Amino acid sequence: GENVEQHPSTLSVQEGDSAVIKCTYSDSASNYFPWYKQELGKGPQLIIDIRSNVGEKKDQRIAVTLNKTAKHFSLHITETQPEDSAVYFCAARPPSGDKVIFGPGTSLSVIP
Amino acid sequence: DTGVSQDPRHKITKRGQNVTFRCDPISEHNRLYWYRQTLGQGPEFLTYFQNEAQLEKSRLLSDRFSAERPKGSFSTLEIQRTEQGDSAMYLCASSLSGRIQGYGYTFGSGTRLTVV
Numbered sequence: 001g002e003n004v005e006q007h008p009s010t011l012s013v014q015e016g017d018s019a020v021i022k023c024t025y026s027d028s029a030s031n032y033f034p035w036y037k038q039e040l041g042k043g044p045q046l047i048i049d050i051r052s053n054v055g056e057k058k059d060q061r062i063a064v065t066l067n068k069t070a071k072h073f074s075l076h077i078t079e080t081q082p083e084d085s086a087v088y089f090c091a092a093r094p095p096s097g098d099k100v101i102f103g104p105g106t107s108l109s110v111i112p
Numbered sequence: 113d114t115g116v117s118q119d120p121r122h123k124i125t126k127r128g129q130n131v132t133f134r135c136d137p138i139s140e141h142n143r144l145y146w147y148r149q150t151l152g153q154g155p156e157f158l159t160y161f162q163n164e165a166q167l168e169k170s171r172l173l174s175d176r177f178s179a180e181r182p183k184g185s186f187s188t189l190e191i192q193r194t195e196q197g198d199s200a201m202y203l204c205a206s207s208l209s210g211r212i213q214g215y216g217y218t219f220g221s222g223t224r225l226t227v228v
Contacts, residue, residue: 004154006154032215034215034216034217036219041221042221043116043203043205043219043220043221043222044155044203044217044219045219046216046217046218049215049216089154089155091154093215097160097167097168098143098160098162098167098168098209098215099145099157099160099168100157100215100217101157102147102154102155102156103154104152104153104154105152105153105154
C-alpha cells in the first residue's frame with residue numbers, strides 16, 4: 001500500500017523567513033496530494049492541494065511543488081508568521097478507494 | 113452549517129468497556145471518514161462511507177471496531193472491549209465526492225479516548 005514519509009519532523013524558523021517541508025510517496029499511481037495544518041486541540045485543516053497533472057500550485061504565501069518522476073512533493077511557506085506555528089501533514093491519495101494516507105507530520109515553530 | 117461535529121470531545125473509560133462516538137458531517141457531504149491519531153503521528157485511516165454504504169475498512173481495524181452511517185447522515189464508531197492501545201484521538205472527516213477542485217476533507221475536532 002501507499003507509504004508517505006515526511007522531513008523534517010521539527011522545523012524552527014525566524015519570523016519572515018521561509019519554511020520548506022518535503023514528502024515522498026511510494027505508489028507512483030497516487031494522483032492527489034493535500035497538505036493539512038493542525039493546531040493544538042483541533043482537527044487537521046486543508047491548506048492547499050495539488051493533483052498529479054500539475055507541477056506547482058500557489059496560494060498567497062504557500063506553494064506546493066510535485067515531482068512525479070521522483071515521487072516527492074514539497075510545501076513552501078514564505079514570509080512566515082507566528083500564527084503559522086502548527087503541525088503540518090502531507091498526504092497522498094492512492095488510485096484505489098477514496099482515502100488519503102498521511103505522513104507523520106512536521107512541527108513548525110516560527111520564532112518572533 | 114458549522115462544519116463537522118464530533119461528540120463527545122473527551123472520553124475516559126475503563127479497559128473492557130464499550131464506547132461509542134458520534135460524528136455529524138457537513139450536511140451536503142456524501143462521504144464520511146474515520147481516522148485515528150496517536151500522539152506525534154499522522155492520522156491513520158480506519159474506514160469510510162459513501163452515503164450509507166461502508167466502502168472500505170482498514171485491514172488494521174480490529175473486529176472490536178464497528179462503524180455505521182444508517183441514513184447517510186451522521187455516523188457512529190463503536191469500540192467493544194476497549195484496550196489501553198485504543199487510547200487515541202478519533203477524527204471524523206467529510207467530503208463531497210466528484211468535486212472538480214479536489215478531494216479535500218473537512219475534519220472535526222476529534223474525540224480523545226483514554227482507556228485506563
